[in-house]
Amino acid sequence: MTMNNQGRPTAPGTIESNELPTISGDRGLDHEEGLIFELGRKGMTSVDVPDVQMAETRLGGQRRKGAIGLPGLSEPEVVRHYVRLSRMNYAIDAGLYPLGSCTMKHNPRLNEKMARLPGFGDLHPLAPQSTTQGALELISELMKWLTTLTGMPAVAMSPKAGAHGELCGLLAIRAAIEARGEKRPRILVPESAHGTNPATAAFAGFVVDEVPGTKDGHVDVAALKAKLGPDVAAIMLTNPNTCGLFEPQIIEMADAVHAAGAYFYCDGANFNAIAGRVRPGDLGVDAMHINLHKTFSTPHGGGGPGAGPVVLSERLAPYAPLPLLVHDAKGFRYVEDRADVPKDAAPFGRMCAFHGQMGMFTRALTYMLSHGRDGVRQASEDAVLSANYILASLKDVMSAPFGDGPCMHEALFDDSFLDGTGVTTLDFAKAMIDEGYHPMTMYFPLVVHGAMLIEPTESESKESIDRFIHVLRTMALEAKAGKRERFEGAPRLAPRRRLDETAAARKPILRWKPKEMPQAAE
Amino acid sequence: MRYHPLTAEDRAAMLAKIGASSIDALFRDVPKSAVVPLSTFDLPDTKGELEVDRLMSKLAAKNTAAGSVPFFCGAGAYKHHVPSAVDHLIQRSEFLTSYTPYQPEIAQGTLQYMFEFQTQVALLTGMEVANASLYDGSTATAEAVLMAQRVTRRPKAILSGGLHPHYSETVETVAGLSGKVVRAPVTPGSAEDIPAMIDNETACVVVQSPDVFGMIRDLKPIAEAAHAKGALLIAVVTEVMSLGLIEPPGHQGADIVAAEGQSIGNGLNFGGPYVGLFATREKFLRQMPGRLCGETVDATGKRGYVLTLSTREQHIRRDKATSNICTNSGLCCLAFTIHLSLLGEEGLIRVARVNHATASNLADKLTKISGVSLVTSSFFNEFTIKLPKPAAGVVDALAARNIIAGVPVSRLLPHDESVRDLLIVAATETCTDDDIDAFAKGLSEVLS
Numbered sequence: 001m002t003m004n005n006q007g008r009p010t011a012p013g014t015i016e017s018n019e020l021p022t023i024s025g026d027r028g029l030d031h032e033e034g035l036i037f038e039l040g041r042k043g044m045t046s047v048d049v050p051d052v053q054m055a056e057t058r059l060g061g062q063r064r065k066g067a068i069g070l071p072g073l074s075e076p077e078v079v080r081h082y083v084r085l086s087r088m089n090y091a092i093d094a095g096l097y098p099l100g101s102c103t104m105k106h107n108p109r110l111n112e113k114m115a116r117l118p119g120f121g122d123l124h125p126l127a128p129q130s131t132t133q134g135a136l137e138l139i140s141e142l143m144k145w146l147t148t149l150t151g152m153p154a155v156a157m158s159p160k161a162g163a164h165g166e167l168c169g170l171l172a173i174r175a176a177i178e179a180r181g182e183k184r185p186r187i188l189v190p191e192s193a194h195g196t197n198p199a200t201a202a203f204a205g206f207v208v209d210e211v212p213g214t215k216d217g218h219v220d221v222a223a224l225k226a227k228l229g230p231d232v233a234a235i236m237l238t239n240p241n242t243c244g245l246f247e248p249q250i251i252e253m254a255d256a257v258h259a260a261g262a263y264f265y266c267d268g269a270n271f272n273a274i275a276g277r278v279r280p281g282d283l284g285v286d287a288m289h290i291n292l293h294k295t296f297s298t299p300h301g302g303g304g305p306g307a308g309p310v311v312l313s314e315r316l317a318p319y320a321p322l323p324l325l326v327h328d329a330k331g332f333r334y335v336e337d338r339a340d341v342p343k344d345a346a347p348f349g350r351m352c353a354f355h356g357q358m359g360m361f362t363r364a365l366t367y368m369l370s371h372g373r374d375g376v377r378q379a380s381e382d383a384v385l386s387a388n389y390i391l392a393s394l395k396d397v398m399s400a401p402f403g404d405g406p407c408m409h410e411a412l413f414d415d416s417f418l419d420g421t422g423v424t425t426l427d428f429a430k431a432m433i434d435e436g437y438h439p440m441t442m443y444f445p446l447v448v449h450g451a452m453l454i455e456p457t458e459s460e461s462k463e464s465i466d467r468f469i470h471v472l473r474t475m476a477l478e479a480k481a482g483k484r485e486r487f488e489g490a491p492r493l494a495p496r497r498r499l500d501e502t503a504a505a506r507k508p509i510l511r512w513k514p515k516e517m518p519q520a521a522e
Numbered sequence: 523m524r525y526h527p528l529t530a531e532d533r534a535a536m537l538a539k540i541g542a543s544s545i546d547a548l549f550r551d552v553p554k555s556a557v558v559p560l561s562t563f564d565l566p567d568t569k570g571e572l573e574v575d576r577l578m579s580k581l582a583a584k585n586t587a588a589g590s591v592p593f594f595c596g597a598g599a600y601k602h603h604v605p606s607a608v609d610h611l612i613q614r615s616e617f618l619t620s621y622t623p624y625q626p627e628i629a630q631g632t633l634q635y636m637f638e639f640q641t642q643v644a645l646l647t648g649m650e651v652a653n654a655s656l657y658d659g660s661t662a663t664a665e666a667v668l669m670a671q672r673v674t675r676r677p678k679a680i681l682s683g684g685l686h687p688h689y690s691e692t693v694e695t696v697a698g699l700s701g702k703v704v705r706a707p708v709t710p711g712s713a714e715d716i717p718a719m720i721d722n723e724t725a726c727v728v729v730q731s732p733d734v735f736g737m738i739r740d741l742k743p744i745a746e747a748a749h750a751k752g753a754l755l756i757a758v759v760t761e762v763m764s765l766g767l768i769e770p771p772g773h774q775g776a777d778i779v780a781a782e783g784q785s786i787g788n789g790l791n792f793g794g795p796y797v798g799l800f801a802t803r804e805k806f807l808r809q810m811p812g813r814l815c816g817e818t819v820d821a822t823g824k825r826g827y828v829l830t831l832s833t834r835e836q837h838i839r840r841d842k843a844t845s846n847i848c849t850n851s852g853l854c855c856l857a858f859t860i861h862l863s864l865l866g867e868e869g870l871i872r873v874a875r876v877n878h879a880t881a882s883n884l885a886d887k888l889t890k891i892s893g894v895s896l897v898t899s900s901f902f903n904e905f906t907i908k909l910p911k912p913a914a915g916v917v918d919a920l921a922a923r924n925i926i927a928g929v930p931v932s933r934l935l936p937h938d939e940s941v942r943d944l945l946i947v948a949a950t951e952t953c954t955d956d957d958i959d960a961f962a963k964g965l966s967e968v969l970s
Contacts, residue, residue: 033634035638035641037638037641040863042867044866045866045867045869046607046865046869047866047869049869049872050872050876053875054875057767058882058885058899059738059767059768059878059900060737060738060740060899060900064766064767064768064769065769065773067867068765068871069867070642070862072866072869073864075605075864078860078863079610082614086611086616088629088630089623089628089631089632091616091617091620092615092619094616097621107618107619112618114582116609117578118587118589118590119582119586120581120585120791121791122588122590123586123587123790123791124588124593124601125790125794126599126929127586127926131585132792133585134583135585137584138581144565145565148563148565149563160657160795161657161848161849162849164661164847167846174699194837195835195836195843196836196846196848198836198841199836201841202842202843202846208840245551246549247551250553251553274549276560277557278549278556278558279558300621301612301617301852301856302617302620302621302623302631302852302856303621303622303654303850303852304795304849304852304854304855305849305852306849322691336933336936339936340936348695349692349696349698350694352657352692353659353660353686353793354599354793355792355794356794359789359791359792359794360795365578366574366578369577369578370569370574371525372566372568372569373560373563373567374523374568375567375568379523379526382526382528382533384545384548384549385528385536385540385548389539391540393539405551406547406548406551430627438621438625439625459526460527462536494627494628495630496627497627497820498820498821499818499819499826501626501818503819505816505830505832508807508831509816510652510807510817511651512637512638
């Protein structure tokens with residue numbers, strides 16, 4: 001194990017000296033940076049464009065009156081501004097990012113390069129289809145990877161994110177039920193589910209009914225079966241679940257759901273634990289979204305854009321939304337209108353304009369081709385191995401609520417090891433920031449008290465994981481020994497100390513305003 | 523595999539620490555019948571970077587990049603020049619490979635640009651508040667309709683015939699579930715009588731300007747008619763560059779603005795990812811969908827930013843949330859923010875003027891061709907022409923000559939005979955005089 005002894009000092013005494021004010025307000029490499037609106041001036045621009053004067057316009061009398069209020073800056077000023085902002089962010093490229101259920105794995109740069117090839121990046125969605133055959137072939141190839149890896153016959157490519165994919169899946173289920181001439185208003189959602197699951201079910205017009213979990217972190221199968229009935233449309237189940245566990249009775253649950261005439265929606269957020277080893281189609285799944293930004297490593301980008309294609313079973317495939325990609329003797333083409341769809345298709349509608357997140361498709365396919373089936377499987381295995389290694393290395397000092405057996409790609413701890421220490425999950429997580437780590441996922445899943453969910457992914461070396469384990473072990477032991485200094489008020493070494501979120505919500509300031517304009521929210 | 527740091531020795535040591543005999547032991551909860559051998563997957567094995575680059579480049583070469591030919595497609599996605607600094611900056615690791623800024627102490631970079639983005643969108647649309655972006659213009663429009671249904675507690679949405687048909691279909695798919703969606707007739711080049719359609723059931727009217735045919739709509743009378751009946755006006759903008767030159771919807775009485783922000787900062791990308799802009803009035807704030815960033819202070823009093831009002835959102839409210847949306851368009855929203863910062867007021871207005879002048883020039887040249895007439899008397903950088911024969915065939919014939927002539931209306935409304943001969947043509951600052959001459963020459967040859 002190698003420890004970096006030249007890292008940031010963490011002893012409290014040093015923190016004090018570090019707080020000596022500087023004249024500039026900046027601190028070494030840490031620059032304070034105002035808003036872009038506070039930096040610019042009138043008349044300046046970074047873009048040299050001819051100043052076309054128009055005596056006459058054809059704007060239908062709608063020419064803009066009055067200024068917009070945007071600042072003007074030169075290119076070096078804009079570049080410096082955003083470079084300085086970037087340096088206030090943590091990133092997977094800079095350090096281990098153990099956010100459980102978020103899958104912060106390495107983002108290969110080849111993927112970025114491929115997405116920017118002019119033949120993909122500079123292609124219009126409505127250009128004549130004869131000029132976009134390569135793009136359609138790429139999408140078709142990606143569809144093949146997704147259906148093969150999941151063992152499902154069909155995939156809807158247009159959903160723009162995981163939650164959008166959930167909506168797509170539920171709308172397909174809704175359409176299938178309507179086609180059967182039935183009304184099934186209820187959707188069963190385990191209480192450990194991601195928040196998007198109940199939100200999507202409600203969004204799609206269903207009533208949410210929660211299924212309790214067992215003491216060992218699984219869905220209570222008996223409770224699930226008791227809730228099934230002719231008014232249940234579907235179950236939305238995450239597998240591996242949000243406690244980081246595979247549902248051992250998954251096939252039995254799927255069978256029960258199907259026997260009740262309902263559908264099995266699987267939240268595919270954790271597909272990265274099983275890709276290349278287990279096919280959701282073999283588990284009885286009817287619909288599952290795949291977060292390309294998780295399993296297939298398209299960058300998270302500070303919160304988007306994502307992509308959430310949805311694989312569909314034979315029973316749901318006919319209801320896939322427009323557009324539909326077809327391949328015949330004339331080549332590839334998108335069928336974009338309901339009146340032109342193949343005989344057996346009955347699309348429920350359209351998820352968005354155009355055809356989905358092509359930029360993400362390019363990256364995901366590049367990832368798949370680089371990995372190959374063997375690399376995809378290895379990624380899943382390494383992710384699971386690393387999570388189990390962390391679980392095994394920390395469970396004696398932290399508390400693992402379901403710690404006896406192996407976990408999948410993420411290790412879950414609760415806060416019982418902090419009982420009586422005065423240190424909370426939040427304090428513990430924020431203190432990780434001072435150690436150079438992004439905190440793990442906190443307080444989720446909701447079924448565990450003070451949850452801490454750690455997902456190392458396959459991208460970390462053993463040395464990196466060992467160092468992380470050493471830091472967390474030491475922190476846990478210090479907390480238990482009553483040494484609270486490290487935790488109280490942490491973080492101390494980040495660009496900002498804890499921020500007042502209550503004040504932000506009570507009196508929202510959601511935009512910059514020039515001095516003479518009052519903030520209207522009060 | 524170059525992306526996997528663990529060695530065979532590492533794996534063995536880790537298994538030993540875990541006390542597991544093999545990797546398979548870690549998957550013991552998976553039913554035996556569901557574990558498949560690698561050979562089950564009819565897919566290739568791992569490849570080196572060079573090999574993948576070759577394969578992907580070969581696919582890319584089968585497409586005609588917009589920048590490689592005279593190019594005139596619009597209809598909701600526009601080719602603009604994006605300064606080099608934008609793509610360089612958004613690829614900085616700290617932006618590209620960070621997560622949603624849930625830990626604000628180490629995510630001020632993301633949060634501050636979101637705050638700047640919200641401000642820019644509010645200024646540009648003339649509205650009071652904006653969120654930190656939605657997926658794209660079409661889903662933003664659907665969210666706007668749902669929000670109007672929540673605010674007014676009324677079921678009906680009236681969609682203008684000038685709304686991009688893909689947007690109409692998206693709204694129908696989502697907002698048709700709980701409410702009623704009515705489409706006004708399609709009247710290229712003129713305004714349908716929307717005020718006459720508004721009744722006491724109406725939650726909102728949705729009007730795009732410039733509309734899908736390029737015509738600039740007068741939103742004021744529609745806003746007045748809607749407000750008189752207690753309904754909201756949702757203004758849709760698919761070409762956000764137009765706001766450099768035309769009156770913003772916020773100054774014309776719009777209650778919600780849903781827009782596609784792709785034109786600023788983002789490439790065509792064959793339809794996505796793009797960035798949905800969403801702005802509204804302060805009084806509707808708590809009914810708004812999507813992420814919001816707010817200003818606050820840290821424990822030492824320093825200004826900082828956090829995600830706020832998350833009690834509207836799915837991770838807190840679950841089935842009571844205003845929307846199921848969980849992401850924004852992060853990096854696309856950053857690209858928008860940087861590009862607009864580079865443009866500034868002066869740059870945006872100048873680029874907008876160049877767009878209008880270029881489109882005017884193109885319209886004049888095309889309508890000199892016998893049998894070609896201008897359908898939209900007003901426009902920004904996009905207009906519709908009527909051809910003496912079906913537009914789809916003309917576009918294909920021009921594509922064969924390496925000219926991408928625009929979007930035939932029949933691509934969007936394939937079974938409406940009345941629009942069969944209409945072609946939507948866009949011209950931005952990227953079009954040269956040579957491009958325009960090539961188009962005019964090609965079109966007159968194809969028509970003769």
